[in-house]
Amino acid sequence: MKPIAVNISNKQMTKKLFIETFGCQMNFSDSEIVVSIMNDDGYEITDDVFLADVIFLNTCSVRDNAEQRVFKRLRELKSLRKNNLSLVIGVLGCMAERMKESLLDEPVSGIRIDLVAGPDAYRDLPEMIRDVESGQKAINVILSMEETYADLTPVRYSSNGVSAFITIMRGCENFCSYCVVPGARGKERSRDPDTIIPEAKQLYEQGFRETTLLGQNVNSYRWECPVAGRTITFPYLIEQIAGICPSMRIRFATSHPKDLSDELIEAIAAHSNICRSIHLPVQSGSNAVLKRMNRKYTAESYMERIAAIRKAIPQCAVTTDIIAGFCGETEEDHQQTLKLMKDVKFDFAYMFRYSERPGTPAEKSYPDDVPDDTKKRRLEEIIRLQQKLSHESNKLDIGRVFEVLVEGPSKRSSDNVMGRNSQNKVVVFKDEGYKPGTYVKVKINECTSATLIGEAV
Ligand code: 5AD
Numbered sequence: 001m002k003p004i005a006v007n008i009s010n011k012q013m014t015k016k017l018f019i020e021t022f023g024c025q026m027n028f029s030d031s032e033i034v035v036s037i038m039n040d041d042g043y044e045i046t047d048d049v050f051l052a053d054v055i056f057l058n059t060c061s062v063r064d065n066a067e068q069r070v071f072k073r074l075r076e077l078k079s080l081r082k083n084n085l086s087l088v089i090g091v092l093g094c095m096a097e098r099m100k101e102s103l104l105d106e107p108v109s110g111i112r113i114d115l116v117a118g119p120d121a122y123r124d125l126p127e128m129i130r131d132v133e134s135g136q137k138a139i140n141v142i143l144s145m146e147e148t149y150a151d152l153t154p155v156r157y158s159s160n161g162v163s164a165f166i167t168i169m170r171g172c173e174n175f176c177s178y179c180v181v182p183g184a185r186g187k188e189r190s191r192d193p194d195t196i197i198p199e200a201k202q203l204y205e206q207g208f209r210e211t212t213l214l215g216q217n218v219n220s221y222r223w224e225c226p227v228a229g230r231t232i233t234f235p236y237l238i239e240q241i242a243g244i245c246p247s248m249r250i251r252f253a254t255s256h257p258k259d260l261s262d263e264l265i266e267a268i269a270a271h272s273n274i275c276r277s278i279h280l281p282v283q284s285g286s287n288a289v290l291k292r293m294n295r296k297y298t299a300e301s302y303m304e305r306i307a308a309i310r311k312a313i314p315q316c317a318v319t320t321d322i323i324a325g326f327c328g329e330t331e332e333d334h335q336q337t338l339k340l341m342k343d344v345k346f347d348f349a350y351m352f353r354y355s356e357r358p359g360t361p362a363e364k365s366y367p368d369d370v371p372d373d374t375k376k377r378r379l380e381e382i383i384r385l386q387q388k389l390s391h392e393s394n395k396l397d398i399g400r401v402f403e404v405l406v407e408g409p410s411k412r413s414s415d416n417v418m419g420r421n422s423q424n425k426v427v428v429f430k431d432e433g434y435k436p437g438t439y440v441k442v443k444i445n446e447c448t449s450a451t452l453i454g455e456a457v
């Protein structure tokens with residue numbers, strides 16, 4: 001994902017913060033919390049890294065290449081220190097949590113870093129900056145059992161004014177064997193619905209027309225409500241939000257296939273503003289590989305969930321994540337992944353080469369034994385197949401009419417606007433002065449594997 005740059009500056013102190021985000025939607029949402037905390041301490045946004053008093057990189061550890069991108073960016077920042085001796089450079093997020101004080105070692109990070117803050121330490125950032133200003137290094141990588149930043153209002157600094165994220169839970173306890181997230185983000189905890197629902201309402205009143213509810217596994221959202229004497233679950237929460245904001249689209253990410261319940265499928269089917277799009281990472285089509293990954297479902301039970309989705313919501317798009325070349329993956333395992341992809345006919349997929357991560361159960365238990373060129377070749381086969389499946393899925397949309405939420409001008413041509421349909425597919429059509437945030441009915445005339453092209457009807 002493209003890093004986003006921001007700036008913050010204080011009126012009295014003219015202090016400015018530049019923050020750049022790497023990795024997933026959750027990290028982008030966290031950066032909005034960080035900006036909120038820094039705003040409260042008198043910092044303001046600016047997008048010029050050369051003017052920054054404080055630079056934060058909010059980082060990702062999920063794959064080695066994500067970390068390498070952060071190291072490259074840190075090396076690029078080195079020259080800024082020469083012009084600004086009091087510049088504070090901080091590393092936040094998963095990489096901070098994973099690497100801890102080792103990041104403060106210049107030979108490790110390639111640059112002098114002043115501050116290292118894990119995902120549960122953001123409230124401490126202003127204090128940590130003061131420590132740095134008084135000549136100390138600052139580190140806080142303590143993970144919390146409770147922190148959800150529930151009382152903070154995220155500053156939507158890089159928003160298009162149409163779509164926003166709401167983090168509804170933090171942490172993960174699924175312990176997929178390849179994954180750093182349980183170690184980097186700690187125990188799973190849900191956020192009080194009495195803070196989530198007003199946040200959604202406020203976004204709606206501010207003119208936002210799409211909100212994505214975020215968690216590592218939203219299906220395990222759970223809040224014990226002493227007043228109502230009941231447990232609030234994700235289907236209940238999403239129905240509440242959908243009911244309060246009828247012309248705002250609701251999306252959610254991510255769902256674990258082992259937990260995708262019939263109740264959630266029914267809730268989606270019952271509300272037209274809950275989007276017809278489910279991201280359901282399968283990772284592999286081989287039961288032996290799924291077992292080593294500790295995914296706790298089989299290819300058959302995954303297919304059963306797909307059948308349940310298709311039965312209740314026939315027009316629902318299904319997207320996924322796939323890892324090529326996990327430990328011990330044979331050619332037959334790989335063929336089973338290709339077969340499952342064809343059986344499901346995914347509309348879109350994020351596809352990755354397995355990257356062994358230090359400290360994960362897989363690193364401890366299984367040799368990373370699929371040769372690099374085999375991983376690469378299998379990934380290419382997966383990508384090629386997915387391109388074909390995406391194109392076939394888009395071709396089926398030709399002649400159909402979709403309600404499209406306009407996001408802004410099309411990148412390719414200023415005559416066109418782009419938006420998304422409920423299935424989250426990008427739709428491009430002629431601009432007739434549509435404002436971002438309007439819904440337009442669009443008939444699809446042609447497509448590529450990535451885009452639907454149509455006309456307003
Ligand atoms: N190697 C490759 N891909 C990974 N993912 C998570 N950990 C790894 C890893 N070690 C992928 C999974 C997950 C997505 C966010 O990143 O597919 O769903």
Ligand code: SF4
Pocket residue numbers: 022023024025026027059060061062093094180181184185
């Ligand atoms: Fe997001 Fe996972 Fe990367 Fe952390 S490791 S930033 S949770 S993708």
